[in-house]
Amino acid sequence: FFHNKLHNSVFLKTNWDKEYVGFATLPNQIHRNSVKKGFEFTLMVIGESGLGKSTLVNSLFLTDLYKDRKVLNAEGRLSQTVGITQKTVCIEEKGVKLKLNLVDTQGYGDTLNNQYSYKGISDYIDCQFEQYRKEEVGLERRHIRDNRVHCCLYFISPFGHGLRPLDVECMQALQDKVNIIPVLAKADCLTRDEVNKKKNRILSEIDEYMLKIYQFPDCESDEDEEFRRQDIEIKKSVPFAVIGSNKVVDINGRKVRVRVYPWGVVEVENPDHSDFVHLRNMLVRTHMQDLKDMTHDTHYERYRSQWLYKHQHTDEVGTSHTVTHTHTIFYSVHCFPLN
Amino acid sequence: FFHNKLHNSVFLKTNWDKEYVGFATLPNQIHRNSVKKGFEFTLMVIGESGLGKSTLVNSLFLTDLYKDRKVLNAEGRLSQTVGITQKTVCIEEKGVKLKLNLVDTQGYGDTLNNQYSYKGISDYIDCQFEQYRKEEVGLERRHIRDNRVHCCLYFISPFGHGLRPLDVECMQALQDKVNIIPVLAKADCLTRDEVNKKKNRILSEIDEYMLKIYQFPDCESDEDEEFRRQDIEIKKSVPFAVIGSNKVVDINGRKVRVRVYPWGVVEVENPDHSDFVHLRNMLVRTHMQDLKDMTHDTHYERYRSQWLYKHQHTDEVGTSHTVTHTHTIFYSVHCFPLN
Numbered sequence: 280f281f282h283n284k285l286h287n288s289v290f291l292k293t294n295w296d297k298e299y300v301g302f303a304t305l306p307n308q309i310h311r312n313s314v315k316k317g318f319e320f321t322l323m324v325i326g327e328s329g330l331g332k333s334t335l336v337n338s339l340f341l342t343d344l345y346k347d348r349k350v351l352n353a354e355g356r357l358s359q360t361v362g363i364t365q366k367t368v369c370i371e372e373k374g375v376k377l378k379l380n381l382v383d384t385q386g387y388g389d390t391l392n393n394q395y396s397y398k399g400i401s402d403y404i405d406c407q408f409e410q411y412r413k414e415e416v417g418l419e420r421r422h423i424r425d426n427r428v429h430c431c432l433y434f435i436s437p438f439g440h441g442l443r444p445l446d447v448e449c450m451q452a453l454q455d456k457v458n459i460i461p462v463l464a465k466a467d468c469l470t471r472d473e474v475n476k477k478k479n480r481i482l483s484e485i486d487e488y489m490l491k492i493y494q495f496p497d498c499e500s501d502e503d504e505e506f507r508r509q510d511i512e513i514k515k516s517v518p519f520a521v522i523g524s525n526k527v528v529d530i531n532g533r534k535v536r537v538r539v540y541p542w543g544v545v546e547v548e549n550p551d552h553s554d555f556v557h558l559r560n561m562l563v564r565t566h567m568q569d570l571k572d573m574t575h576d577t578h579y580e581r582y583r584s585q586w587l588y589k590h591q592h593t594d595e596v597g598t599s600h601t602v603t604h605t606h607t608i609f610y611s612v613h614c615f616p617l618n
Numbered sequence: 619f620f621h622n623k624l625h626n627s628v629f630l631k632t633n634w635d636k637e638y639v640g641f642a643t644l645p646n647q648i649h650r651n652s653v654k655k656g657f658e659f660t661l662m663v664i665g666e667s668g669l670g671k672s673t674l675v676n677s678l679f680l681t682d683l684y685k686d687r688k689v690l691n692a693e694g695r696l697s698q699t700v701g702i703t704q705k706t707v708c709i710e711e712k713g714v715k716l717k718l719n720l721v722d723t724q725g726y727g728d729t730l731n732n733q734y735s736y737k738g739i740s741d742y743i744d745c746q747f748e749q750y751r752k753e754e755v756g757l758e759r760r761h762i763r764d765n766r767v768h769c770c771l772y773f774i775s776p777f778g779h780g781l782r783p784l785d786v787e788c789m790q791a792l793q794d795k796v797n798i799i800p801v802l803a804k805a806d807c808l809t810r811d812e813v814n815k816k817k818n819r820i821l822s823e824i825d826e827y828m829l830k831i832y833q834f835p836d837c838e839s840d841e842d843e844e845f846r847r848q849d850i851e852i853k854k855s856v857p858f859a860v861i862g863s864n865k866v867v868d869i870n871g872r873k874v875r876v877r878v879y880p881w882g883v884v885e886v887e888n889p890d891h892s893d894f895v896h897l898r899n900m901l902v903r904t905h906m907q908d909l910k911d912m913t914h915d916t917h918y919e920r921y922r923s924q925w926l927y928k929h930q931h932t933d934e935v936g937t938s939h940t941v942t943h944t945h946t947i948f949y950s951v952h953c954f955p956l957n
Contacts, residue, residue, distance in 0.1 A: 438804065
């Protein structure tokens with residue numbers, strides 16, 4: 280209590296004065312706490328090499344995550360399986376800390392036989408769920424590391440006539456484990472017409488194959504006009520046609536990320552040139568928490584209940600002692616949700 | 619003789635007058651004959667779907683070969699094997715007829731497992747050699763259909779970091795059968811810097827894997843300045859960074875093939891924008907005959923001698939009669955080269 284009072288002294292004081300019970304400060308407390316603790320977000324990028332995954336992430340978070348990257352040559356890639364690497368970068372903006380974990384899938388779709396390219400990715404996601412589950416039922420729960428993948432940007436080649444077989448297979452394998460957000464990569468090689476056609480084709484194929492991509496929540500009725508307009512723009516942009524760049528130039532005093540062609544200059548953040556800003560707004564400014572909630576409430580819960588079901592079944596054949604134990608865990612987690 | 623006289627009367631007349639023997643007219647006769655017969659050329663295009671193969675061919679020959687094309691969706695492509703289609707178009711320009719056979723490789727690199735994508739292509743090329751060989755040793759040799767592949771444009775993705783494993787494997791499988799000309803596809807998504815880097819990387823990988831691509835013959839010393847300049851330009855451009863377009867607009871009265879982006883207009887035939895003109899000059903204006911000669915003298919001869927060697931060996935175990943027969947063929951063909 281003393282510890283709490285110390286930190287919330289300002290709020291408590293005002294509230295004592297007005298003789299409130301005080302629970303109105305709870306949102307503020309959560310706000311303060313979250314700022315103090317900082318945020319954590321895990322983003323996965325999937326797509327063939329060369330589709331600009333690294334460049335886009337650098338552009339999104341204004342960092343340079345890939346300074347010491349080594350690109351393998353064809354021989355290296357022949358024998359290579361999909362390698363999953365995780366990098367962490369801490370970004371601070373106006374006192375708010377974001378710990379960004381970036382999970383990259385190098386070599387995906389790169390080998391001669393891509394039949395099992397997505398198997399390793401699927402295993403990785405499960406592995407993070409399992410780690411979280413173990414920590415969640417353990418003794419020390421205050422510092423659970425959360426490496427669960429909250430969002431997966433799936434890069435679709437602008438050259439495909441819609442989705443490729445590998446895209447369909449991979450999305451089907453991952454759709455119940457992670458929030459998939461499809462992006463149309465390197466959109467600077469597509470004219471406006473082509474972008475629209477590809478988007479329509481991709482959307483109709485997503486429909487046809489019943490692929491489950493991340494569904495944006497409906498906009499709350501009490502949001503302001505600007506937010507609602509932005510929300511509509513974001514929803515309309517799926518799959519986001521994106522352009523990334525590591526080249527920053529100075530145009531009339533403002534720093535702009537560009538790609539310079541002999542026939543013109545592409546500005547990454549110009550909404551007439553690409554959906555980059557919509558994707559960034561969505562990911563960072565408006566839907567980050569929803570992506571985390573979806574991960575915890577839907578994908579992780581699915582994993583956990585499957586785990587429980589599987590272990591219950593195994594144990595019914597074995598000893599009845601363990602069954603009771605499993606039930607206890609199930610109960611306790613439901614009583615004390617962690618988020 | 620009468621037939622000849624009728625056709626070459628103009629040349630014969632002048633030559634009789636000057637009391638020449640007349641063989642100086644041979645080049646002219648060949649010229650006249652070839653114009654009368656017309657030219658035949660078979661071009662193969664290999665590359666993942668979506669790399670602009672059809673569009674480039676349309677742009678090169680100013681035709682529309684692909685009006686009734688149907689693009690398969692992901693499901694269709696999952697089960698699909700590489701389908702080889704051949705189309706023929708006759709083009710006439712200033713009285714010279716060109717019969718252009720276009721061999722397309724649909725579905726290449728498109729399936730989940732691409733391990734044997736190039737097998738069908740290799741078989742196709744052999745099949746054309748075999749057909750030619752059979753006709754060549756047959757009775758009626760005046761109208762041999764020549765469907766041998768004279769040139770293969772190999773489309774390299776602009777998104778690969780150099781060559782992909784599939785590219786290397788495929789080129790290795792085809793390099794002794796056909797003249798491979800590598801092109802860097804859809805170069806309008808690469809800045810000038812990126813084009814240069816990719817080209818260097820591709821060339822050094824071609825070197826590293828000892829891939830045999832088409833070697834341009836040295837320029838004859840008696841060619842004029844303009845031709846030599848153009849020849850240097852062409853050789854420097856390999857692998858040709860190309861852009862194709864089916865969209866023709868009118869710019870200041872001249873018809874231009876373009877791609878219209880929000881940030882600028884790409885002109886296909888502008889040498890500052892791509893190597894398209896160099897590729898077209900090479901293919902149509904300067905090196906078409908050399909490509910045909912290389913096919914006949916090197917690739918086809920290799921096929922034929924392998925065939926002879928194989929059948930000689932088989933037959934030594936069997937009857938000696940057939941061996942003699944094979945030898946006769948070998949001899950006769952060498953005495954009467956067809957070209």
